[in-house]
Amino acid sequence: MSSSTAIATVNSRTDIQPAGAAVNGTEEQYVTFTVGSEEYGVNILAVREIRGWTPESRLPNLPDYVRGVINLRGIIIPIFDLRARFGGGPTQVTKRHVVVVMQVGERTRGILVDAISDILAIGHDAIKPPPDVDSGLVDAEYLSGLYTAENRMVTLLNVEKLFAGEHADQDPGPRTPALEAT
């Protein structure tokens, strides 16, 4: 369990020095991370914590980007593999891999990424609309925009849409589960 200690807890916007653009009213902070050579960003307000990789328990009969579930201080949260989600195949995890724990609506979930890279303050104006992605793997609606930071491109993700297919409402589960967690 020792390896499961949180690397960082992101709970406040004030103690983070924005890197990049000057602070003005319309900018928001994004946590960026890498998957392979790509860099992605999510709104910092959705991020609950960042923790080291702990072995997951697999869930049966699900697509490969659902890695499984882990125990986050007593609640059970699913872990999604961002690489697999974008068609890169399942990540071969090492101890250096990182899980970004996010709050998406009512639900808490983790996404497995290679490494955290930065926290950026990004003004609304600096976000470019996503181009038509024709790879078929990632729908444009999963992306909320593109941002260029010091000659690298950051893809900003719309996390709610990205994992919308994994909501319980899609699978109401008509049969009575024998056990009701209390």
Added chain:
Amino acid sequence: MDDLSRFKQTYFDESAELLAVAEAGLLRLAPGEIDMDEVNAIFRAVHSIKGGGGAFGFNDLVAFAHEFETVMDGVRNAEIPVTTELVDTLIRANDVLARLLAHAADETDAPAGTTDETVTALRRFLDKTGAPAEEQLSAPADSLYPDDEDDEAGIFGDALAAIQAARDDQPATVMSAPVPEGKLRWTIVFRPKAELLLSGNEPTYMLRALRRLGDAEVVCHLDKLPSLRDLDAELLHLSWTVTLLADPQIDRAQIDDVFEFVADDCDIRISAEAPPPAIIEPADPLPAANLPEPAAPGSPPAAPTPATTPGSPGAAKTGDGAKRGNGGDHSGPTTHTIRVDLDKIDRLVNMVGEMVITQAMIAEHLRDLPPGQFQELLEGLESLAQHTRELRESVMSIRAQPVSSVFSRMPRLVRECAAATGKEVMLVTSGETTEVDKTVVENLVDPLTHMIRNSIDHGLEGPEERERIGKPRAGTVHLSAAHRSGRIVIEVTDDGRGINRAKVLSKAIEKGLVQPGSSLSDDEIDNLIFLPGFSTADQVSNLSGRGVGMDVVRRNISSLGGRIGVYSTPGEGSRFVLSLPLTLAVLDGMVISVGDERFVLPLTNIVESLRPKPADLHGLVNKCDVMMARGEYVRLVHLHRLFGIPKAIDDATKGLVVLVETEDGSRLGLVVDEVLGQQQVVIKSLEANFRRLDGVAAATILGDGRVALILDVAGLREMSRHGAGNGAITQPSSFLPAPADRSDQRQRQTV
């Protein structure tokens, strides 16, 4: 939730309790033996519901409760004789009240005429006495103060007359007048908080109650009254000074009683003044909040016992049972309980569960330390383990409730069933104080209702038949609860005719539930009654016989992780035994391993585990294996195929087969690698953050902090049927590298 709706919720919660109190009291009410305490408790309950209802403007409800209350008052004053008919009517009235409350809670209107019939029935009792009970209440009423419930003008009229005095800030009382001989003058300054009305209290009741204690002069102070523009109709801006000329036997406690329910919500100053020579009562003004004061000699403790203090029926009329949740207790001082939101307790239960797991994890790591060293650390850990265990038990006990809350509903049911079947039934209950988790208690109502109905309808004979065979006319149904080895065992026993096995068997064959010619043991025949669609009743009665009964009971019970069994002796009766876990938050499970994965099987599903010999296994056409176990063919389900788990043992003769039984009694052999051992696990929701999965009931966290899935046996059977047991269910199980490499089977070391 705004303030008012919070109060409303409290009102409904309390009303539900009060209704139960009233019903329990009504059921005990029998002609001939009238317990005045009981009658008063019922009266108070109804009155409190009415009072609170008035505060929220539930007019139908108040009107009906008023009728109900009036009859109860007649009973209380011994004007209406207690007859079976009366009790029946009152019980019906209680039901109607419950319905009205339900409508009020849903914010719907009760259908017109809901109350008509019952109101007519209630009024009949009043007519018989010739005197509306209301008038009896109006003790020695002063003609100046007409004591009619609706005549608020009486009080406010006087108060308004005193406006000038109050405005001029003059003492508007007759303070200076001499106290007449043989009387005691009390001065009561009653300054309620502005929020008093929000809790459903009604000051006019209190003032009226005071007037019953003697000659009262009420002065209303309007000094706090805001201008009309600032007036908040929900708040109370008035205060009163009452000068009460009372007989000496009226003591301080009786006056305190009047304000009992509002003591915390107002500022009361009570002082007494005796005629010069007479020294009867210490007259020092006591701090108002200290109402349950021991200083009043010879007075009853704080709780009003109206039956014994005839002078203060008003004490019970203060409109709200805020401090007396169960309104009917005779035990006196306030019970020290608080209402807590269930969510908060659940969070606590959750956290404690975490502690237990963390503690287990630490223990696991420390076991690797070199022995002999770190002795203190290990000792510390030992006591930590003990504390966490105790903490867990006490937290669980917060959620625990005595089964009496379910048992207490049964007399009513027995009464109805007996009436419907024309049988005489005596219900004996024992072990009502046995405690079990709240959710279990709540889910017990339906199964027990079915079982008791069943016992009365099918089990017990009619009175004539019983007499003929030498049994007492009245049949006995015994309902008992007890703790046994970490579970609660509930038994329903009747002394009726027992299960008619010949009839059960022939019915089962007739309905195609059993193959003709098969020979079943007595036990097996008895258990046929749990099969879906089974009923022996020749006619469908109102009570039972539709064939939905015992199978529903069984399903309910097993969904709670429990089991039900039946034991019957022909001619002597039947005994149904329910065994349930004490809590739904924790489950007794068997940890099994398949490949690298671990799963938990609910212990209640497991029949046995065994390693089959090659000769026991047989292949069926579509790759579905069956196994001969104890003279029965059981279908085998390979968990690793179903779930697509690599590196698992495929050959059942090398692994283990866990024989499991689903809720409807069908069996299945689960092929797993290993059975690791029995363990209590805390049930965690998978759906809270993810979604439901086929074959998975929930999840849990094992001692090493890893998540394990709790299997849903019925779901597994479903899956294996659709997928013909080869793993492809909803989609190809691509979440693992490859389903391949089954040659890499691990050899099992131990069983």
